[in-house]
Amino acid sequence: MSEFSVGIRQQDTVSILELKGYLDAHTAPELEKAFQKHLNEARYNIVVNFSDLSYISSAGLGVLMQFIEDVRKNDGDIKLSNMSTRVYNVFDLLGFPMLYEIFKDEEEAVGKFLNKSENPS
Amino acid sequence: MRTFVSDAARQYGFGEGDVGKIELAIDEACTNIIKHAYRYNPDGIIEIRLSMQPGPDHNRKFVVEIHDSGISFDSSKYSAPDMTEYFKKLRHGGLGIVLMKKLMDEVEYGPSVGDRNTIRLIKYLPA
Numbered sequence: 001m002s003e004f005s006v007g008i009r010q011q012d013t014v015s016i017l018e019l020k021g022y023l024d025a026h027t028a029p030e031l032e033k034a035f036q037k038h039l040n041e042a043r044y045n046i047v048v049n050f051s052d053l054s055y056i057s058s059a060g061l062g063v064l065m066q067f068i069e070d071v072r073k074n075d076g077d078i079k080l081s082n083m084s085t086r087v088y089n090v091f092d093l094l095g096f097p098m099l100y101e102i103f104k105d106e107e108e109a110v111g112k113f114l115n116k117s118e119n120p121s
Numbered sequence: 122m123r124t125f126v127s128d129a130a131r132q133y134g135f136g137e138g139d140v141g142k143i144e145l146a147i148d149e150a151c152t153n154i155i156k157h158a159y160r161y162n163p164d165g166i167i168e169i170r171l172s173m174q175p176g177p178d179h180n181r182k183f184v185v186e187i188h189d190s191g192i193s194f195d196s197s198k199y200s201a202p203d204m205t206e207y208f209k210k211l212r213h214g215g216l217g218i219v220l221m222k223k224l225m226d227e228v229e230y231g232p233s234v235g236d237r238n239t240i241r242l243i244k245y246l247p248a
Contacts, residue, residue, distance in 0.1 A: 024152070025155070057145060057148050057217075058219075093224070094223075098205070098208050099208040
């Protein structure tokens with residue numbers, strides 16, 4: 001039964017992870033694998049697009065927390081985009097907007113990475 | 122399991138927003154049981170009882186009782202994490218209970234009877 005999948009696209013230096021389906025304790029290891037693969041390949045600019053994600057539990061949020069430290073240590077970031085109200089509410093209830101940038105559109109999130117590399121401060 | 126609980130909540134008259142909250146809270150409770158009480162033992166049994174009961178200042182309340190026979194959780198030793206600290210220290214894990222408490226109106230860990238643990242999650246049905 002395929003309840004969850006992660007699609008991966010690359011745009012310049014940014015990896016886009018497209019989540020689809022139900023992200024819970026049962027399926028979170030799939031997302032963990034995708035993040036681990038990116039870290040192993042030293043790809044640290046990551047946008048997670050939630051447009052096709054119907055459901056998220058704390059196990060999914062836990063995966064983001066698991067990798068954020070390593071990603072940021074390497075000058076990268078995990079930016080989030082295209083959340084439905086239902087999914088956003090879970091992030092919001094736990095205060096995740098304190099730690100993660102959440103964008104309406106993937107393009108904005110990707111742009112944030114690309115503009116940063118064009119105009120290093 | 123998710124469909125069973127959300128279909129019942131819908132039938133009792135909850136709107137989609139509350140149905141989603143109840144569904145997620147039950148998922149978190151069962152995940153904790155599988156992980157901590159049964160330590161992923163696939164033979165562990167989880168029993169869920171749903172009922173609608175009269176509430177004190179509310180018309181009715183939806184009561185979800187979840188029973189397991191695994192390792193007990195001592196709720197007296199639990200204190201909710203300060204989320205600002207949690208993010209500052211980049212912790213992970215332990216968010217299930219925080220979520221359950223935010224999603225439901227009441228979360229109680231019942232006394233263990235025999236070898237059975239109980240967690241009771243309650244959502245008030247708006248009049």
